[in-house]
Each structure stands twice: as C-alpha cells, then as structure tokens.
Amino acid sequence: MARKFVLLSLCALMAIVAFMVLGAKGNWDFILAFRGKKLVALICVAIAISIATIVFQTLTGNRILTPEIMGFDVLFRLLQTALIFGFGAMSYALLSPELKFLLEFGLLSGAAILLFGVLLGNGVQDLFRMLLAGVILGILFRSLISLMTRLIDPNEFAALQSAFYASFNRVDTSLLMVAIPMIVVSCLYAWRKRHVLDVMALGREQAIGLGLNYRKELFSGLIIVTALVATSTALVGPVTFFGLLVSAVSYELVKSHQHGPIMVAAALIAIIVLVGGQAVFERVLGMGATLSIVVEFVGGLVFLYLVLRRVRP
Amino acid sequence: MLVSRIPRTLAALLAGASLAVAGIIMQTFVRNRFVEPGTTGTAECAALGILATTLFIPAAPLFLKMVISSGTALAGAAVFMLLVRKLPPTQPLLVPLTGLIYGATIFAATEFVAYEYDLLQYLSVWMAAEFSGVMQGRYELLWVSGAVAVLAYFFADRFTIAGFGQETAIGLGLNYRQILIIGLCIVALITSFTIITVGMIPFVGLVVPNIVSRYRGDNARETLPLIALLGGTLVLASDLIGRLINYPYEIPVGVVFGVLGTVVFLWLLFAKPARNG
Secondary structure: OHHHHHHHHHHHHHHHHHHHHOOOOOOHHHHHHHHHHHHHHHHHHHHHHHHHHHHHHHHHOOOOOOOOOOOHHHHHHHHHHHHHHHHOHHHHHHOOHHHHHHHHHHHHHHHHHHHHHHHHOOOOOOHHHHHHHHHHHHHHHHHHHHHHHHHOOHHHHHHHHHHHOOOOOOOOHHHHHHHHHHHHHHHHHHHHOHHHHHHHOOOHHHHHHOOOOHHHHHHHHHHHHHHHHHHHHHHHOOOOOHHHHHHHHHHHHHOOOOHHHHHHHHHHHHHHHHHHHHHHHHHHOOOHHHHHHHHHHHHHHHHHHHHHHHHOO | OOOOHHHHHHHHHHHHHHHHHHHHHHHHHHOOOOOOHHHOOHHHHHHHHHHHHHHHOOOOOHHHHHHHHHHHHHHHHHHHHHHHHHOOOOOOOHHHHHHHHHHHHHHHHHHHHHHHOOOHHHHHHHHOOOOOOOOOOOOOHHHHHHHHHHHHHHOHHHHHHHOOOHHHHHHOOOOHHHHHHHHHHHHHHHHHHHHHHOOOOOOHHHHHHHHHHHHHOOOHHHHHHHHHHHHHHHHHHHHHHHHHOOOOOOOOHHHHHHHHHHHHHHHHHHHHHHHHO
16 A cells, blocks of 8 residues: 555656656756646646546445536536626626635535535435436536627737636636635545545444534535635636546555545546656656646546446345 | 528428437437437537548548448448447436437547548538538538438338337337348438538537427427428528527527427427336
8 A cells, every 4th residue: 555655656756747848958047937837737737637436436335436527627617707797898807806716716616516416415326317417417408608708899809818718728827826725725625524424434324323414514624625626617617527637546546445544545646647647747758738638538538438337236 | 592592491491300310210220218419429520521531532522422431421321330239228218328428529530530630620510510601502412411301201100019119029020130230321321411611500400309309209200291290391490590699690500400409309308207117
C-alpha cells in the first residue's frame, strides 16, 4: 500500500517537473512565473475534480455517477450565461471577477441543492433513471446556454466570449486567488469528514442506524461538491468524464473502502493525468487543446465499460 | 420568395418528417422508446463519414459524400444494435444511456480529427441544424430523404412485426435479418441526407413517435403518416420560433428543438412509469 503511494507521488512529481522543464527556453524568471501559475491552476483543477467525484459517488452510493455526468458543471455555465443575460454584458464585465465568482457560486449552490437534493434526498432508487436524467439535463442546459447566447446581442457577446471559454490549454488564472482558498477549505473539510463518508458509503439506512445525521451530512457534502465543481469549471470549463476516469482508476488501484487513501490516490492520479498529459500534448506533440478531447474519449470508453460490467452478473 | 421561403418551409417539413420516421423505425427495432438516430451515435457516425470524405477526397461530388456518410451511419447503427443485444432486457433505460455515451465517444473521436485539420467549424455546422442557408438548389436532397421515408411506409407492417422480437417475427414468417437491414438502411440514409443538407436536429425522432403512440398505439402502418406529419409540423414551428424570438437574428432550429425536446424527454422519463404502475 505505502509503496503504491510513493510510486504515485513520484509519478506526479515527474509530471510536474516535465510540465515545468520540457521545451523551456529563455529567461527562467519569466518561465517560472508563467508556467508556475498555469501549473498551480491545473493542480487545483485536478484536486478539485477528483475529490468532488469521490465525495459525490459516496453520497449517491454508486461508482458510476459523477457530478459532471449529472450536469453540475454545465449548470454552472448556464448560471453564468443567465447572469450575463440578466445584467447585460457590459455591466457584467465591470464586476470584479472575485465578486462574480462568489455570486455565481452562491447561485449554483442554491440551484444544485434544490435540484439534486430533491432527486437524491431519499437515496438513489433507480440508478439508470438518474443517470439518464442527468445526461439529458446536461443536454438541456447546453441547449439553453446556446439559446441564451444567441439572444444576447452578438456584439456584446463577442466581447465576452474570449473571457468566457476557458480550457485546459487556456486556464483562467485571474481567479486563482479565490480558487485556491476555496479548494483548500473544501478539501480540508472533506478530509476531516473522511470517516463520516466511510459510514455514509454503507448506505442510507445503515448510516442512519449508526447514528449519523444523514440529511445534514448529505447537504454539507453536496455543498462541498458544488464548491469544487464550480471552482474547476470556472478555471478550465466543463469536462464530463475526467472525474469518472480518475475515480475508476483509483478504486481499482487502492482496493480499499476507506476514503482517506482513496482521496489521496485520486488526487495524485488526477495530477498525473492532467499535468502529465498537458505536458506531453502541449510540449511534445504540439496539440495543446486536444487533451480534453482525448480525456473525453477515454473517459467515455471507461464509462461504457463500467456500465456494461455492472449489468453482468 | 420562391427562392428562399418556399424551399425553407419545404426543407423544414421534409427534414422533420423523415427524421421522425427514422426515429420510429429505430425505436421499433431496439424495442425501446428512448432512442433515435441522434442519440445513438448514428448521426455522429454520419458526420465522421462526411469528415473523412472531406479530408481524403476533397473533390468528391455530393453523391459520393452521401454514399460514404450513409455507409458510416449504417455501420454506426449496426454497431449500436449489436451493443444493445448485449444489454439485459430488464434494464430498458440502459439502452438510451449506452447510446448517448456511444455517440459522445464517437463524437470525441470525430472532434479530434476535425481539430487536427482545422475543420471544427464544418463539424458544428453538421451537428446543429439551421435552415437559414436553405435556398433553391441547396435542399433538393431532402426530397430523396422524404422519398426514403415514403418507402418506409411500404415496409411498415413488417417493421411492426419485427418489433415483436426476433423469435416471434421469424415465427410469423418474416425474414427478420432482411427487414432489419432494410430498416437500418432507411435510418442511415435519412440521417446522412439531413446532416448534409441542414444538419442534425436532435430529439425529433424521439419525441414525435412517443407523442403519437400515446394516442394511436404502435401499428406502424397506421401511425407512420401521422408521425411524419407531426414531425414536419413541429420542426417548422421550431424554425419559426427560432426566427421570431430574437428578430432580426436567427436561432438555429437545432437549438430550439434541443430545449423543447429535452424537456419532453424528461417528462416522458418521469411521467411514464407513474402512469403504468
């Protein structure tokens, strides 16, 4: 067990070094500042998505659902669009990014708790119905986004679009000052609650029987998930299958039901995939923006495999 | 008016009608109410086919493009049918779910290729339907698509029987394999024609047959004309909404139908079981 973690940490370290050093030419002061910022953002995203996925999977009591598959991240985008729509693009652009983010986060928490609290409140009875509803909700949110973006004055929208669409390749680093404390606090909370999560993983009835305030823990867990997903979406935009990929690999690797080791492993794996992948794709293959597409492709295959394996006795 | 309005109206009607027909055929074969070409990877495969043709044979005439994309659409639909066979019949919702992810995976592959060759813009044109580019001389392929849908009418009875399942169908004296191939060909042709001319309109093939079957049952010969009519009307109405809601700008019909279609889908998903039990 300990050896696995040492190995994972080494790999993550190598990925980070590769990201910083590969193809670096010129003034190191500049490179350190420029790449360092991006590196921090990518690590933030990796940790946020992996922890959010693990917590969410425990809350919903299965290992196929992820917040992204249920449409959390697209919901965040939708709220952003709705805000622009409501305020008008110009006054929206004038708000400071931190304030905007906090506003959006508040709205997202409300919407997510309303939507998913209702859906998940009594435990997941019909997994596949939930999954399908989530996928369809995602499509609905996406359609609504494109509907609203078309309703906004095209000139106004064009001014915003560049700031609006982040990706692995074009990380929105202006939000780091809010994102880092957000992620640190959420992760610390999740870490402190890891034993509570262990109990919740037994199922709703057992957890209540063991004296857990299930409802309260469910909602606080959902808020953590929301905070993490909102932060990562604001930084790099929606990524549907990344969390699933990471969590599936870490369950396979750790073979434990304790959330402590699983969460650490998931975060490390996420860093390896994201930072290492970005280093390889951007510096070696010279195709930066395609990492997200490849992650979607592989993640989609993993998802199909998990679903198909599950139905077999 | 003759140049743009009439073709546009006809295009919307034809595309809607034939997509709805493709949807009901697919639903009958898979024996699942929640599938259609746009949510099971057929459309994505057709787009992949067009993309491949554009890349390797840039000078290909429209006809060749059509043949190739129909071929890939057919292959995509066939693979999906094979996938569905592996799924347990006790979990009906697994079928659309697998289809959606299957489609998303193929789309990611297509996107990757398109990105590498700077063709992403074309891809978004194929996947989001828009009728604003429709003019005389640019939509006639849809007539073929409509004709194929009419062809489907002649096989309607056999499709219904095939919908009973392989054993029953063979027991009733049907050449199951042959009818399956014919049906899939029809679906593939309609899908690729629509994508080439206007782009994919998601959820038409899913929503329309469901509405009709609620009132008229599942006898394909009886319901097929109704399905086609309703499909055409709904698409035309969506196009009109898209044109008027933000006048003088236009909203692509795919977006309008995406919103309407998903809402209806969710309603079907949660309302149906409550009604049956």
